[in-house]
Amino acid sequence: MKKILQLENLSIGYTQRKQHKIVAKDITVDLFGGELVCLLGPNGAGKSTLMRTISGAQKPLGGQVLLEGKVIHDLPARHLAKKLSLVLTERVQGGLLTAYEIVALGRYPHTTWTGKLTDKDHDIIQWSIEMAGANELAGRMLAELSDGERQKIMVARALAQEPEVMILDEVTAFLDLPRRVEIMQLLRKLAHQTGKAILLSTHDMDLALRSADRLWLLPKGGDLQVGAPEDLVLNGAFEHAFASEGVAFNRQSGAFQMYQSYQRTVQLSGKGEGMLWTKRALERDGITVSESANTIIEVQNDPDRWVLRNGNTSQQFETIYDLMSGIRREEVTL
Amino acid sequence: MDSTITTYTPRATTKVKPKSQVRLYVFPIIALLFILFFLLELGIGSVHIPISGVVASLLGLGQAEDTWIKIINELRMPRTIAAAVGGAALGTAGLQLQTLFRNPLAGPWALGLTAGAQLGVALVVTAAAVVGSSFLENLAFFSNLSIVAGAMLGCVLVLLLIVAVARRVSTITLLIFGLMLGYLAQGLISVILHFTNQSQAKIFAGWNDGSFSGVYWEHFPILIPLAAIGLISGMLMAKPLNALLLGERYAHSLGISVKRTRIVTLTSAVLLAAPVTAYCGPILFLGLIVPHLARGLFNTSDHRVLIPGVMLLGGVIALAADLFVHLPWERHFLHLNAVNALIGAPVVMWVILRNRRMRGFEL
Numbered sequence: 001m002k003k004i005l006q007l008e009n010l011s012i013g014y015t016q017r018k019q020h021k022i023v024a025k026d027i028t029v030d031l032f033g034g035e036l037v038c039l040l041g042p043n044g045a046g047k048s049t050l051m052r053t054i055s056g057a058q059k060p061l062g063g064q065v066l067l068e069g070k071v072i073h074d075l076p077a078r079h080l081a082k083k084l085s086l087v088l089t090e091r092v093q094g095g096l097l098t099a100y101e102i103v104a105l106g107r108y109p110h111t112t113w114t115g116k117l118t119d120k121d122h123d124i125i126q127w128s129i130e131m132a133g134a135n136e137l138a139g140r141m142l143a144e145l146s147d148g149e150r151q152k153i154m155v156a157r158a159l160a161q162e163p164e165v166m167i168l169d170e171v172t173a174f175l176d177l178p179r180r181v182e183i184m185q186l187l188r189k190l191a192h193q194t195g196k197a198i199l200l201s202t203h204d205m206d207l208a209l210r211s212a213d214r215l216w217l218l219p220k221g222g223d224l225q226v227g228a229p230e231d232l233v234l235n236g237a238f239e240h241a242f243a244s245e246g247v248a249f250n251r252q253s254g255a256f257q258m259y260q261s262y263q264r265t266v267q268l269s270g271k272g273e274g275m276l277w278t279k280r281a282l283e284r285d286g287i288t289v290s291e292s293a294n295t296i297i298e299v300q301n302d303p304d305r306w307v308l309r310n311g312n313t314s315q316q317f318e319t320i321y322d323l324m325s326g327i328r329r330e331e332v333t334l
Numbered sequence: 335m336d337s338t339i340t341t342y343t344p345r346a347t348t349k350v351k352p353k354s355q356v357r358l359y360v361f362p363i364i365a366l367l368f369i370l371f372f373l374l375e376l377g378i379g380s381v382h383i384p385i386s387g388v389v390a391s392l393l394g395l396g397q398a399e400d401t402w403i404k405i406i407n408e409l410r411m412p413r414t415i416a417a418a419v420g421g422a423a424l425g426t427a428g429l430q431l432q433t434l435f436r437n438p439l440a441g442p443w444a445l446g447l448t449a450g451a452q453l454g455v456a457l458v459v460t461a462a463a464v465v466g467s468s469f470l471e472n473l474a475f476f477s478n479l480s481i482v483a484g485a486m487l488g489c490v491l492v493l494l495l496i497v498a499v500a501r502r503v504s505t506i507t508l509l510i511f512g513l514m515l516g517y518l519a520q521g522l523i524s525v526i527l528h529f530t531n532q533s534q535a536k537i538f539a540g541w542n543d544g545s546f547s548g549v550y551w552e553h554f555p556i557l558i559p560l561a562a563i564g565l566i567s568g569m570l571m572a573k574p575l576n577a578l579l580l581g582e583r584y585a586h587s588l589g590i591s592v593k594r595t596r597i598v599t600l601t602s603a604v605l606l607a608a609p610v611t612a613y614c615g616p617i618l619f620l621g622l623i624v625p626h627l628a629r630g631l632f633n634t635s636d637h638r639v640l641i642p643g644v645m646l647l648g649g650v651i652a653l654a655a656d657l658f659v660h661l662p663w664e665r666h667f668l669h670l671n672a673v674n675a676l677i678g679a680p681v682v683m684w685v686i687l688r689n690r691r692m693r694g695f696e697l
Binding site for chain 2: 122
C-alpha cells in the first residue's frame with residue numbers, strides 16, 4: 001500500500017500567552033492510500049486540533065506531518081491544494097452557483113488565474129460527480145439542495161481537486177441516519193476504487209465501527225490507538241477511550257449502554273428476536289437475566305405475548321411496553 | 335500497486351455537463367440600456383437636445399448647434415461620465431464588500447466607508463480653512479488631491495474598524511455598526527464645520543447632498559486612473575472571490591491566499607469608493623443594491639460574470655437615477671439620494687424579507 005501521510009512524533013495543541021498547551025503528543029502513524037480511516041474520540045480529546053494540524057491549517061507543537069515525504073507545513077498553499085483536499089462540517093453558502101460549478105471550484109489549484117476550465121478539467125469534474133453519485137444534482141442550484149446533497153457535492157468537489165488524501169472533518173454531523181450511512185458508503189467506495197487516502201473524523205461511533213478500514217482512536221490524554229475497529233474493541237482500547245461514569249461499552253453488542261446496577265434478576269425463556277429485544281428492555285430498567293432467578297418471563301410467538309410466572313401466579317402481557325410498565329408500577333413482583 | 339494509483343485517469347462514463355444557468359444574454363441588453371441612458375443624460379435637462387442632436391454634437395456633424403456642443407461638452411458630459419464611472423465603482427465596491435464580509439447588506443455606504451470618506455474630506459477642508467489657505471475660496475477646491483487623500487484616509491480607517499469588528503459580530507450587527515458610524519461621522523462633520531466660515535460651510539453642505547453635477551473635466555485625471563486601478567484589480571480577484579464563496583477555510587484549502595485576497599480586494603474597494611465620494615459626495619444605496627440586481631439578472635454568483643456585470647449595471651442605474659433627477663421638473667428639484675432611496679430601500683427590504691437563502695447568504 002502506498003504511504004501517503006506520515007505523522008512523526010507529532011505533538012498537537014495550541015499556544016496561549018506564549019505557553020504551549022499540548023493536547024496530544026508522540027503521535028506516530030501512517031495513512032495509506034485506498035483506506036478509509038475514521039478518527040474517533042471523546043469531545044475535548046483534540047480531534048479537531050489533530051485534523052487542523054494534519055490538513056496544514058495549524059502548526060504542530062512538535063514533530064512533523066509528511067505528505068509523500070515532504071513536510072506539509074512547508075508546502076506552498078497551492079502545491080498542498082493539489083495533494084490534499086478538505087470537506088468541513090459547515091453549511092456552505094455557495095450563492096447562485098450550480099452544483100456543477102461548485103464541484104468545478106475544486107479545479108482551482110490546477111487552473112490559471114482566470115479560472116478557465118479545459119476539456120480535461122471538465123472530464124475530471126464529471127468523473128467526480130459520477131463517483132459521488134451526484135449526476136442528478138449537477139444542474140441544480142446549491143441553495144436548493146438538502147444538507148445531505150450538499151455534502152455529497154462537497155465530497156465531489158474535494159475529489160475534483162485530484163488529491164492524494166481527502167480530509168473530512170465531522171461532515172456527517174448535521175445529517176440524518178440514512179444520509180450518514182450513504183456518505184460513509186460513498187467514502188468507502190471512493191477510498192477503495194480510487195486509491196486515495198481518506199481520513200474522516202466523526203462522533204458517530206456506530207457508523208465508524210461499521211465502515212472504517214482502520215480506526216484512529218484518540219482518548220483524552222492523547223495516546224492515539226490505531227487498528228481495525230474490531231482490534232480496538234477486543235483489546236479494550238475502545239472501552240478505555242470512552243470510559244466515563246454511567247456509560248459502558250458492551251463488547252458483545254458493539255454499542256454503548258448505560259451502566260445499571262443490576263439488582264433484580266429474571267429468567268427468560270423463548271427464542272429469536274423477541275427474546276433479544278425483551279432482554280434489552282429489561283436491561284434498560286436494571287433487570288438482568290439469570291438462570292437462578294425465581295421469576296420467569298416466557299416470550300411466546302404466534303400470538304406474540306409475554307407470560308410472567310412467579311411461583312403459582314402468572315400474568316400475561318400483549319406488548320413489551322405493557323410488561324415493562326407492569327414491572328415499573330410494581331403490579332408484579334420479581 | 336503504486337503505479338496503478340498514480341496513473342489513475344478519471345474518465346466519466348456518463349457525460350453530465352448541465353447547461354449553465356448563467357444568463358449571459360443580459361450583457362448586450364444592459365449595454366444597450368447603458369448607451370441609451372448615456373445619450374439621454376446628454377440630451378435631457380433645462381435645455382432639451384434631441385438624441386439626433388446629441389449624436390451629431392458628439393460626432394461633430396454639421397447639424398449640431400453650437401450651444402448644444404457647448405452645453406454637452408462643458409456641463410453634461412462630465413456629469414454623465416461621473417455618473418457612469420461612479421455607478422460602476424460603487425457597484426463593484428459593494429460586490430467586493432458583500433463577498434468578503436459574507437454579508438448581503440454590505441456596501442460602501444452601509445458599512446460606513448462613505449461616511450469615513452466624508453469625514454476625511456471635512457477634516458481636510460476645515461484644516462485648510464483654519465490655516466487660512468486660499469484654495470478653498472474657489473469651487474475648484476474639490477480637484478485638489480488632498481481632498482481625495484483625506485477621503486481615502488477616512489475610508490481606510492473605517493475599514494480597519496469594520497474588519498476588526500466583523501469577526502466578532504453577526505451580519506445585522508455589523509450593518510447597524512456601520513450605519514452608526516455614518517451618523518457619528520455626520521455629527522463630527524457638523525461640529526467640524528463650525529470652524530469654517532459660512533460660505534465654505536455652504537459649499538460643503540451642497541457636496542454633502544451627493545450629486546454627480548459637481549464633477550468637472552479637471553477632476554478626471556485623478557478620478558479616472560484611481561477608479562481604473564480599482565476596477566482592474568477587482569477583475570483580477572474574480573477567481574479568489576469565487577473560492578471565498580465557500581468560506582475562508584475552503585478557500586485556503588483550494589490554495590488561495592485568503593490574506594492577500596482580503597488586502598487586494600479591500601484596497602480595491604477603497605480606491606473605488608473614496609475618490610467617487612470625494613468628488614460626488616455620499617451616494618447612498620447604489621453600492622448595496624447593484625450587486626443584488628446583478629445576481630438576480632445574471633442568475634449567478636460567479637464573480638467572473640458578476641464583476642463586469644456590476645460595472646455595467648452600476649453605470650446604468652447611476653445614469654438612470656441622475657437622469658431622473660434632471661428631468662425637466664416644473665416645481666421641484668430632486669436630490670440624487672432621494673431617487674437612490676426610492677430604488678434602493680425597496681430592494682433592501684426585498685433582500686431582507688424574501689432573500690434569506692436564495693441568494694446564498696444567510697442573514
